[in-house]
Amino acid sequence: xxxxxxxxxxxxxxxxxxxxxxxxxxxxxxxxxxxxxxxxxxxxxxxxxxxxxxxxxxxxxxxxxxxxxxxxxxxxxxxxxxxxxxxxxxxxxxxxxxxxxxxxxxxxxxxxxxxxxxxxxxxxxxxxxxxxxxxxxxxxxxxxxxxxxxxxxxxxxxxxxxxxxxxxxxxxxxxxxxxxxxxxxxxxxxxxxxxxxxxxxxxxxxxxxxxxxxxxxxxxxxxxxxxxxxxxxxxxxxxxxxxxxxxxx
Numbered sequence: 093x094x095x096x097x098x099x100x101x102x103x104x105x106x107x108x109x110x111x112x113x114x115x116x117x118x119x120x121x122x123x124x125x126x127x128x129x130x131x132x133x134x135x136x137x138x139x140x141x142x143x144x145x146x147x148x149x150x151x152x153x154x155x156x157x158x159x160x161x162x163x164x165x166x167x168x169x170x171x172x173x174x175x176x177x178x179x180x181x182x183x184x185x186x187x188x189x190x191x192x193x194x195x196x197x198x199x200x201x202x203x204x205x206x207x208x209x210x211x212x213x214x215x216x217x218x219x220x221x222x223x224x225x226x227x228x229x230x231x232x233x234x235x236x237x238x239x240x241x242x243x244x245x246x247x248x249x250x251x252x253x254x255x256x257x258x259x260x261x262x263x264x265x266x267x268x269x270x271x272x273x274x275x276x277x278x279x280x281x282x283x284x285x286x287x288x289x290x291x292x293x294x295x296x297x298x299x300x301x302x303x304x305x306x307x308x309x310x311x312x313x314x315x316x317x318x319x320x321x322x323x324x325x326x327x328x329x330x331x332x333x334x335x336x337x338x339x340x341x
Contacts, residue, residue, distance in 0.1 A: 102143040106209040109133035114140040116158050126204035126211040128192035138184040147182025167198050193234050195226045232286030235279045244283055245293045252322055289321045300324055302331050
């Protein structure tokens with residue numbers, strides 16, 4: 093669900109991240125692809141390009157059918173968030189997509205990017221360049237959805253910095269927030285996936301399954317280690333040092 097209100101954006105017109113469509117069509121999907129390849133954005137379906145609210149007729153399956161069509165016609169498949177607003181007794185559908193981590197995204201083999209308030213078909217050189225840049229920008233560098241700096245454990249960050257400093261290979265100083273900023277674990281003021289994996293207050297649902305073997309097919313004991321990545325590695329190393337024939341899953 094989105095907190096955007098259509099009437100707040102009509103007066104400003106279309107932009108790099110907002111577009112109006114009187115109805116859902118192929119151009120709507122092209123715009124979502126362009127948003128995904130740029131900085132993300134929202135399509136307001138039920139408003140024409142002059143900002144006039146026309147509304148759309150909906151039944152119980154309409155929007156889900158749109159989402160399914162978007163998913164089937166895009167590669168990698170896009171699944172936008174949607175919200176339905178009632179404005180002037182007319183239904184407006186908001187389709188929102190963030191910047192996609194794996195780019196470029198296409199619709200039926202064509203690639204678009206958002207420039208100003210319009211979509212531009214990308215050239216072969218632009219497609220290649222975007223692909224190469226994406227491959228150098230890993231998943232862990234993207235913001236973790238719905239989380240803020242408050243979701244990070246400042247003590248964990250300080251312990252990590254102290255451990256690094258003790259090793260003497262490099263020096264990390266500053267407040268916890270300054271430290272993770274220097275490590276490029278903050279993007280647009282929010283923690284990245286990497287920051288959450290390393291320093292979340294509540295560990296994410298990832299774990300290491302460690303076991304101690306008597307023979308190649310007989311397990312004496314095993315242990316599930318669930319913690320933030322830095323501490324999980326520490327615990328795993330301690331378990332390995334005190335076990336015979338440890339195995340990690």
